[in-house]
Amino acid sequence: MFTRIIHRATKIHNHHSLNIPRRQMSMGTTTETVVSRLKSCGLLQTKGLIGGKWTDASDGRTFQVNNPATGDVIASVACMGEKEAKDAISSAYHAFGHWSKLTAADRSSRLRNWYNLLIQHKEELGQLITLEQGKPLKEAIGEVGYGASFIEFYAEEAKRVYGDVIPSTLPDRRLFVLKQPVGVVGAITPWNFPLAMITRKVGPALACGCTVVVKPSEFTPLTALAAAELALQSGIPPGVLNVVMGDATKIGNSLLESPQVRKITFTGSTAVGKKLMAGAAETVKKVSLELGGNAPCIVFDDADLEVALKGSLATKFRNSGQTCVCANRILVQEGIYEKFTSAFSNAVQNLKVGDGFTEGVVQGPLINEAAVQKADSFIQDAISKGAKVLVGGKRHSLGFTFYEPTVISDVTNEMLIARQEVFGPVAPVIKFKTEEEAIQIANDTNAGLAAYIFTNSIQRSWRVSEALEYGIVGVNEGVVSTEVAPFGGYKQSGLGREGSKYGLDEYLEIKYVCMGNMG
Ligand code: ADP
8 A cells, every 4th residue: 555655646747748638727726725724723633643642753754645636745644664553552552441441421421522523623524535535525524424423323332332141050150241342453444435434443442442543544644633633632532542654564564463452443455354354363353344345236127217326326426436335336127228227327427527626526536546547447348348338438538537437338247347346437237137137146246245226116125135145235225324224244345344233342342250159
């Protein structure tokens, strides 16, 4: 990942030499205006947070964070590695002794303060997300609400970590079950939801009494640091929440190797998730993983066309296709195929692409040049195997990492675009005949995170929902994420669940206490 930071800058440079058209308007002023507003309210932190102190890298190194819409440098951030990760683990370990012994009500009220501050700073945090991640401002502000909701939910759940009393098998014994926090948690997060992927992990961890070392993505560390600043202001004690970033492998390895870290929670690519799972074996840590998806979105002949269109557009093009629950394959039954595909293509044609700060824009830039090249190469592979481009299919005239929202038809499940996650604004459409065939195509993948179906039949809704090997199923709905429901995948999409009451279990040990001589 660290090499990819350099990669991003290099590729932007290449863009210029390739003479790819650039935006007309200079966005340097937007970056400057937002940066100065964030600075004035103390939300532009650029150092790591260790033991409650803003800390430089021990060797003074920094790396640059760019605005993906313009290439502007937003800030230089401390580039940390093994030493800082170890310091952060050690401060989390010491803070655990105190934090885990506070009453649940006390932890709850501090989390509630944090939630209030996040909401109070919704606008600024939203601007920061758009600045470093690129998503449209409205979506970014939406992410702040969504991200904060995990802190609110787990502030409430903190008070409901119940144990059990088990009827004894012997008259003089009493059997109890206690739930206790696992200890120090290492949380490694991606760039596509710079705030929500952190709060979804830190909320339940802190609620139970765990302490955390967060390693945010090097593409989007600024939102993580701003959220950490608000956590400090909310009365969450020093050392309970630490943030280090820089050399992902070194920080990751330090978290894996330390016997003091009792759990790794990760959201990101399947490849890195597998490495972390293997690395966690050495010290037998608890692991939860939220990895890549390959979501099918199945439109049956009996679907309500308007509902199917709205839902498919939302699930495919949210965050320019850069979410792990984004539809990766649109399966359309033959009877509705022509009608759906033409209406869908028209709608996609009209999606406004541009800088996330521009009013009315619904598709921002992709995160980096590698993302553009991935989308391009998947499309070329599909075309070479017989697919047709209906809309888009190339870089946007805005240049940089802007990509045209794309629809391709005549796709088969053997093409790269149907086998792997494209993570971009490309909608491949696959035609099918029967329900059985749709289920077979949908399940023919190693991934199993989210799936969507559109149908007006109640029987089919249940039948297909039960047959899909996916952790999340949206029926006549394309936006399914909420803090109150469990989020996670089957197969190689991951382990464990985040959000909801189930999300707490990931941070708890179960202790059985057997009391004898009670008769
Ligand atoms: P994506 O392709 O979505 O960027 P990654 O899995 O590469 O997904 O990144 C997700 C997170 O994992 C980021 O915070 C990144 O820095 C981190 N990461 C990448 N490689 C490693 C590694 N070897 N060890 C620990 N963390 C890593």
